[in-house]
Amino acid sequence: MTEPTETRSTKITSLYSVSHEKDADGFISAAIVWRYAKSKGLRHSVVLTDYGSFEAVFPKVGGFRNTLIVVTDLGLDENSLDTVISSLKRATAQGCRVVWLDHHEWPDRAVKSVLSLANSPVLRINHEYCGAEIAFKVLLPRDEVCAEMAKIAHDTDFNIREIESASALTDALSLTRFAALDKGDDLTAALMPLLRSLAESGMTGVWDESGRRFRDVLLNQRVDSYRKERLKKMRKALAAHSDLEIHGRLVRMVEMPNGVTTTDMGTFVADTRNLTIGDQQLPVADLFVTLSPGGMLGFRRGRENVLCNAAAALFKGGGHAYAAGGEYGPYHDFQAVCDDVFSTLSKSKEWVITLGQESA
Numbered sequence: 001m002t003e004p005t006e007t008r009s010t011k012i013t014s015l016y017s018v019s020h021e022k023d024a025d026g027f028i029s030a031a032i033v034w035r036y037a038k039s040k041g042l043r044h045s046v047v048l049t050d051y052g053s054f055e056a057v058f059p060k061v062g063g064f065r066n067t068l069i070v071v072t073d074l075g076l077d078e079n080s081l082d083t084v085i086s087s088l089k090r091a092t093a094q095g096c097r098v099v100w101l102d103h104h105e106w107p108d109r110a111v112k113s114v115l116s117l118a119n120s121p122v123l124r125i126n127h128e129y130c131g132a133e134i135a136f137k138v139l140l141p142r143d144e145v146c147a148e149m150a151k152i153a154h155d156t157d158f159n160i161r162e163i164e165s166a167s168a169l170t171d172a173l174s175l176t177r178f179a180a181l182d183k184g185d186d187l188t189a190a191l192m193p194l195l196r197s198l199a200e201s202g203m204t205g206v207w208d209e210s211g212r213r214f215r216d217v218l219l220n221q222r223v224d225s226y227r228k229e230r231l232k233k234m235r236k237a238l239a240a241h242s243d244l245e246i247h248g249r250l251v252r253m254v255e256m257p258n259g260v261t262t263t264d265m266g267t268f269v270a271d272t273r274n275l276t277i278g279d280q281q282l283p284v285a286d287l288f289v290t291l292s293p294g295g296m297l298g299f300r301r302g303r304e305n306v307l308c309n310a311a312a313a314l315f316k317g318g319g320h321a322y323a324a325g326g327e328y329g330p331y332h333d334f335q336a337v338c339d340d341v342f343s344t345l346s347k348s349k350e351w352v353i354t355l356g357q358e359s360a
């Protein structure tokens with residue numbers, strides 16, 4: 001790749017970073033991009049966003065000049081393609097250059113549209129790595145601080161959970177996000193102090209490895225109480241679960257409490273130690289379905305005998321075989337939704353992996 005800061009006719013003077021607000025991967029990607037901007041002496045600004053909010057971010061970019069626009073850990077789908085591309089076209093006509101680094105699924109049309117932008121756009125999509133690993137490899141492959149952060153992002157993005165600081169950072173981001181949503185605060189602003197420390201000094205800037213705690217005492221306390229509260233909520237939600245065996249697979253539905261992520265709930269119910277309710281021991285479900293307060297459905301699996309994405313496709317959604325999301329819509333009665341979801345799942349066998357197909 002030619003240096004992103006050089007274009008034929010103009011000199012890039014600043015960098016605008018757009019990254020995923022949802023998790024540690026997007027957050028760490030933003031920290032890596034920030035370090036890159038610093039290393040090149042570029043003025044830097046950043047916005048964290050999510051799918052469905054591109055319309056609030058990209059049109060602004062259309063007014064930029066001589067700016068390197070770096071998008072990380074976000075895919076471009078059909079829904080927002082036209083808005084995003086028309087803004088980027090205006091930007092590149094004014095001397096901007098686009099670098100887009102991601103690991104999600106992209107429709108062909110989106111790939112072609114980004115690659116057809118002026119000023120030699122860089123587009124790297126690789127499903128083997130998380131977003132932060134790609135940012136590290138492409139932008140600052142010799143930076144030790146970025147190397148460590150990319151490892152941490154990998155641990156949380158692939159839900160490996162072997163690195164304590166990775167889980168802690170994920171929880172710190174979740175609690176800040178839930179608090180910002182609650183108060184109507186701007187999330188990028190709420191996360192800026194943490195992001196700045198991370199970009200400046202890497203993980204050691206925010207996390208004390210020997211004390212196994214955040215350096216920010218208040219943040220550390222907030223993470224502790226968030227975890228206690230979350231555990232209580234998850235236990236309560238699980239106690240009110242609804243089970244049904246469909247096509248020989250145990251399907252379990254749980255109503256998501258506020259302030260808990262689907263990934264956390266999915267990890268909680270996959271661990272048999274959490275499945276004792278009173279003197280009853282629940283089996284791990286094959287397919288696990290969460291219903292969020294807004295009527296969104298999450299799909300996770302306890303065994304590799306079901307396809308989460310195929311189940312989610314029955315509810316206007318999709319994703320991976322091991323994790324997917326769909327939509328139910330507004331609801332009042334949890335049990336009525338369960339009956340409805342169970343009935344839809346009974347009518348299709350697409351989501352069931354039958355014997356002999358399991359390795360496929």
Ligand SMILES: [Mn+2]
Nearest residue numbers: 025073131157
């Ligand atoms: Mn990611």
